[in-house]
Amino acid sequence: MRKIAIVTALLLATTGAQAQEYRVNGKGNDSCATWLSSPAQENAGSHWLLGMWTGLNVLNRHEHHLVGSKTDGMGIIGEVKKACAEAPSQLLVNAVLEAYLLIEKREYPDTLPTKP
Structure with a gap:
């Protein structure tokens, strides 16, 4: 979980216009608006985000490695x-992280730290 928190903090703290301290490959560099601008863009971005989601679960394998298992790909x-x-102007990678953390909190409410 610590790795997820560190990665998340780095990703959410920056935008595409700022210097990035991480490497994002593929459609994650697109804005949400670009991702949803056409059926082809949406299809490609959806495949990318589901792959990223899988990667987050692999990275999170010691704690909450099944985030999103109570829904399907369309739900994610x-x-x-x-x-x-x-x-809409945020990077797709940041929107994926936001959704991942939201679903993780929903599915594991008693195990995640809460904000004061």
């Missing part, structure tokens, strides 16, 4: 779309 994509609706 729907949560990312909600994050994108709130901030």
Whole structure:
């Protein structure tokens, strides 16, 4: 969980316009608006985000490695779309992280630290 928190803090603290302290490959560099701009973009970005989601679960394997298991791929994509609706200019990678943390908190409510 510590690794996820560190990676998340780095990713959410930056935007595409700022210097990045991490490497994002592929569609994660696109804004949410770009991802949802056409069916082809949405399809490619959806495949990318599900792959990233899997990677987050692998990275999180010692604690909450089944985040999203109570839904399906379309449910995960729907949560990312909600994050994108709130901030269309954010990078897709950041919207995925936001949705991942939201679902993780929902599925593991008693094991995650809460904000004061």
